Amino acid sequence: GPPAAPREREAAQPTGRVFREEEWESFVSPEGAPAVEGRAPPRPRRREPMSPIRLKIAERLLSAHQSTAHLTTFNEVDLTAVKELRERYGERFAQRHGVRLGFLPFFVRAAVEALRQIPQVGAQIDGGDLVYLDRYDIGIAVSTDRGLIVPVLREAEKKSFAEIERAIREVVERARSGKLTLPELEGGIFTITNGGVFGSLVSTPILNPPQSAILGMHAIQDRPVAIRGRVEIRPMMYLALTYDHRVIDGREAVTFLGQIKAFVENPGIILLDL
Numbered sequence: 245g246p247p248a249a250p251r252e253r254e255a256a257q258p259t260g261r262v263f264r265e266e267e268w269e270s271f272v273s274p275e276g277a278p279a280v281e282g283r284a285p286p287r288p289r290r291r292e293p294m295s296p297i298r299l300k301i302a303e304r305l306l307s308a309h310q311s312t313a314h315l316t317t318f319n320e321v322d323l324t325a326v327k328e329l330r331e332r333y334g335e336r337f338a339q340r341h342g343v344r345l346g347f348l349p350f351f352v353r354a355a356v357e358a359l360r361q362i363p364q365v366g367a368q369i370d371g372g373d374l375v376y377l378d379r380y381d382i383g384i385a386v387s388t389d390r391g392l393i394v395p396v397l398r399e400a401e402k403k404s405f406a407e408i409e410r411a412i413r414e415v416v417e418r419a420r421s422g423k424l425t426l427p428e429l430e431g432g433i434f435t436i437t438n439g440g441v442f443g444s445l446v447s448t449p450i451l452n453p454p455q456s457a458i459l460g461m462h463a464i465q466d467r468p469v470a471i472r473g474r475v476e477i478r479p480m481m482y483l484a485l486t487y488d489h490r491v492i493d494g495r496e497a498v499t500f501l502g503q504i505k506a507f508v509e510n511p512g513i514i515l516l517d518l
Contacts, residue, residue, distance in 0.1 A: 301391045308451045313489040316448040317497050321505045323464055323479045326350050329511060341406035348384070349408040351436055351461060353514045354507035356380045356401045359434060362500045366433040367491055368454045374491060383432035383452060384412055386419040387442075393419050394452055396432040405515075440464065446482045456491040459504065460484035 294302070308314070330345055337345045359366045359380060367374045380401040383394040395415035400408060418424050435452045440463040449460035460483065467480045485501045492500075507514055 295390060297390045297393075304453070305450055308453050312451055312453065314451055314486055315489050315494070315497070316484050316486045317494070317501055318446070318485075319483045319498075319501045319505050321481050321483055321508050322469065323347070323481055323508070325509060325511055327479055337406070341409070343406065343409045343413060345405065346409060346412075347461075347464075348412055348436070348438065349405045350508050350511055350514070351459065351504070352382055352384075352397065352400050352408050352412075353405070354504045355382060355434055355436060355459060357507050357514060358500050358503035360401075361503055362496055364492055364496050365457045365487065365500045367456060368433070369456070369488075369491060370454075377433050379433070381432045383435035383455070384415060385435060385437035385449075385452075386416050388420045388422075390422070393424065393429060394432065394435055395419050395424055395428050396430065435459070436461065438462075440481065446484065448484055449486050451486055451488060457485060457487040457497070457500075459501075460486070 326347060330347075334345050337343075363376055364374075366380075367376050369375075379399060382397045382400045384397055385392055385394050395418070397403075397408065397411050397415065403411065415424070415428070418428075432452070432455060435449075435455055435458040437449050437458060438461040439447050439449075440461050444462050445465070446462055447460055449458045451458055462482045462484070464479050464481050466477050468475050469478045469480065470476075471478070483501060483504065485497055487497045
């Protein structure tokens, strides 16, 4: 009978060129490896087991992504007023309280005030219920050699700026030295993470279940902004709020982040308890 027509294959190339079977075999060896003399030696690689804490972190992060309806909304904050306060009173603050005044206490207090105004952001799902916790225990994400952990700052609403600063420094030191206990990592209603210490300009922080929201701080950059019709250079920071849409609607999330922005840009409201 007539010879069988040679088979054809379409190469995985943008041109879509069709090759005859014998042409294809000239490119690929029977084993599927490039048809060249010899084979490249295997690249050296290192394999090591994941630490228990890294395995736990991986499990929690995957669970957070798979079990929540997470969204992120963004804003930016002008830190001019906070920087002026630190420059004017920072030295006296350090002399009196024994700690330097950083930026984080302003955001902790701003978060507490915003949570008071929009309690839905601090609510947590329990079965078919939403649980509102009548306290303001704020998680502070800390990067350690063993991974990211989140110790909890208890009753932040009752603490002064100096007490918040001291408490933050204490939990950070304990976290990095491996001295934190399990109860110190439990019970927070909201978390703050600061990627700005590593130079991050903007990111989408991941939720810390069972919490329903997390605030991401970022690097401070001098940028041109419009102030009353004029262009000025201001110290600006992007803020990101990741939230669980099952608990928090977009209007609440955007309003909450706007409240944090307002409090940080006008720290006198917090300092004078207005």
